[in-house]
Amino acid sequence: MARRTVLITGGTDGIGLALARLYASAGERTIVVGRRSAEEVLERLPPRVLYCQADLARPDAPEVVEAFLVEHDIEHLDILLHNAGTGWFGRPEEQSASSIDEVIDVNLWTPIALTHELLPHLSAAKGKLVFVTSMVTELPSPEFTVYAATKAGLEGFARSLRIELQGEVSVHVVRPGATRTGLHAKVGLTSEAARRRVFAPADEVAQGIARAVDRGLPWATIGMVNRLVSCLGRYGEDVLDPLLRFGRRPWGRSRREPRKIVVTGAADGIGRALAHQYVSMGRVVFGIDVDADKGARTRAALNKLPGHFEFLRADLAARETYPTIAGWLEEKGPFDIVIHNAGINDVGPFRDADLATQRRLLEVNLRAPLHLSADLLANETISAHGSLVYLSSLSRYVSYPGAAVYAATKDALAAYARGLSITAAERDIAVLTVFPGPTRTEHARRHSPDNRTEGKRMAPDELAKSIVTAISARRSHLVPGLGNAAIAWLGHCFPSLPERIMKRAIWEKVRESDPTGRS
Ligand SMILES: NC(=O)c1ccc[n+]([C@@H]2O[C@H](COP(=O)([O-])OP(=O)(O)OC[C@H]3O[C@@H](n4cnc5c(N)ncnc54)[C@H](OP(=O)(O)O)[C@@H]3O)[C@@H](O)[C@H]2O)c1
Incomplete structure (x- = not known):
């Protein structure tokens, strides 16, 4: 076989280093991307490996890697292995803002941006794009919430x-499952806690990864025991998670009717319908939205109802607004219910996507809710016995070609909520994840490649009612509508089936309406 060109991110330690040694010893042209200086890695890497120094937490990392390939006259990439990863171990509310950002950027955003940059090299070779995620994506991960979110996000993107x-x-x-590398110490898992876990050697895991890639498997969990545990986490969620929550929940609950509710993205669509529901019930709703005019109109309309609506204009895509939002919430709180509803989309072939728009989408749909959740919990702005609600999407079950970054953010949000529900149970805070299907909103109209069946989409008021009922019942999971629930069940049990349907139902239409005609 001709020598292949393999690029491995995070190849300076652990599994990535083992992969680099494996591919190099097999005679492949191996490129390693790492943040350490060349002198530092000289001793570790086999002699013929090409080393590109790039910090994957930095926004310019994709251009640095591309410039390296140009400099070395490398046009074809046979395998791009997104292996670099970082994490943080501990309670979600204790993770610092900079650590949340680092985990999101290294594990999720940079692999997306680097894929975008290097896609022409992969296409030229009809190559393989590989994402190293983790079996935590199938498990509730209360101590690794942001890490699990980013790995689930990568899977949503890949699908x-x-x-x-x-x-x-x-x-x-x-x-991979737990592997004997330096990662655990780097993320703050004490050696004593680490010793209690079963670790596979990095070389063995690297061999498993290389085998899975050569066999062309779309999904592979490395190790038999890990496959069994993942299966349990995937199909046993309805038993496993409630048990874990029950184990942490305090005795003697003092629940009361919710009075104060926060809704992000409250000026329009599902958010406005939710605000309308609660204000009609006489509650006080604090709405946040980027659109000042729509916000003012919503405030005028809702304040004719029995309850009360207050509005803050804030752009969730701008990190510098987080302190303003957190300050407003601290002043107005504590709240009984916080609904992370704001979300944006951008539909079209990923290859032609404008990365700045995709980045904005990640900020609004994922980074903002993760930061705000950590703040709400740390400052106790969410009441004990309250509810946190996350609007994910049916795409979690069926994928979303033409909106791969959107799908990534929605998978990530669902995984985050799953882990958070376990630690939040200690304060009897219920965590609900909602997976809406097509809904009759301006958002759906704008992003759908075909609006002829708009009338069949669920009305926002109907969706809002089912969310309010699910919050009252303290459910953890809601797929609203029978049709959507059936689709979600199919996607959960037979993942490749809805993917085929989505190809015809969405992707072919997106392609037809692609103005560039390149897809
Ligand atoms: N170990 C496990 O139990 C386990 C389980 C499941 C999945 N995984 C996944 O497997 C992959 C490899 O993990 P590992 O266990 O081999 O961890 P590791 O030994 O810590 O290696 C991670 C690699 O990523 C690099 N990296 C981290 N941040 C970076 C940045 N900002 N810029 C450039 N490179 C950066 C590290 O660089 P430095 O050498 O400079 O630190 C290192 O080369 C990760 O994606 C991880 O999430 C690991």
Whole structure:
């Protein structure tokens, strides 16, 4: 076989280093990307490995890697292995803002941006795009909430992108289980806690990854025991998670009717319908939205109802607004219910996507709710016995070709909420994740490639009512509507089936309406 060109991110330690040694010893042209200086890694890497120094937490990392390939006359990439990863171990509210940002950027945003940058090299070789995630994506991960969110996000991205790139670049997800590397110490897991866990050697895991990639498996969990545990986490969620929450929940609950509710993205669509529901019930709703005019109109309309609506204009895409939002919430709180509803989308082939827009989407849909949640919990702005609600999407079950980054953020949010529900149970805070299907909003109209069946979409008021009922019942999971629930069940049990349907139902229409005609 001709020598392949393999690029491995995070190849300076652990699994990545083992992969680099493996590919180099097999005679492949191996490129390692790492943040350490060349002198530092000289001793570790095999002699013929090409080393590109790039800090993957920095926004310019994709351009640095691309410049390196140009400098070395590398046009074809046979395998791009997104392996670099970082994390943080501990209670979600104790994770610092900078650590949340680092985990999101290294584990999720940079792999997305780097994929975008290097796609032409992969296409030229009909290559393989590989994401190293983790088996935590199938498990509730209360001590690794942001890490699990980013790894689940990568999987959502990969699943949707696979449909887009079919026949051109193959997309693979490999999930290692606990592996004997320096990662655990780096993320703050004490050696005593680490000793109690079962670790596989990095070389063995690297061999498992390389085998899965060579066999062309779309999904692979490395190790038999890990496959069994993942299965339990995936199909046993309805038993496992309530048990874990029950174990942490305090005795003697003192619940009361919710009075103060926060809704993000409250000026329009589902957020406005939710605010309308609660204000009609005589509650006080604090709405946040970027659109000042719509916000003012919503305030005027809702303040004719029995309750009260207050409005803050804030752009969740701008990190500098987080302190303003947190300050407002601290002043107005504590709250009984906080609904993270704000979300934006941008539909079209990923290859042609404007990365700045995709980044904005990640900020609004994922970074903002993760930061705000940590603040709300740390400052106790969310009441004990209250509810935190996260609006994910049906795409979690069926993928979303043409909106791979959107799908990534929604998978990430769902995984975050799953882990958070375990630690939040200690204060009897219920965590609900909602997976809406197509809803009759301006948002859906703007982003759908075909609005002829708009009338069949769920009305926002109907969706809002079912969310309010699920919050009152302290449910953890809601797929609103029977049709959506059936689709979600299919996607959960037979993941490749809805992917095929989504190819025809969405992707082919997105392609037809692609003005560039390149997809
Ligand atoms: N170990 C496990 O139990 C386990 C389980 C499941 C999944 N995984 C996943 O497997 C992958 C490899 O993990 P590992 O256990 O081998 O961890 P590791 O030994 O810490 O290696 C991670 C690699 O990523 C690099 N990296 C981290 N932040 C970076 C940044 N900002 N810029 C550039 N490179 C950066 C590290 O660089 P430095 O050498 O400079 O630190 C290192 O080369 C990760 O994606 C991890 O999430 C690991």
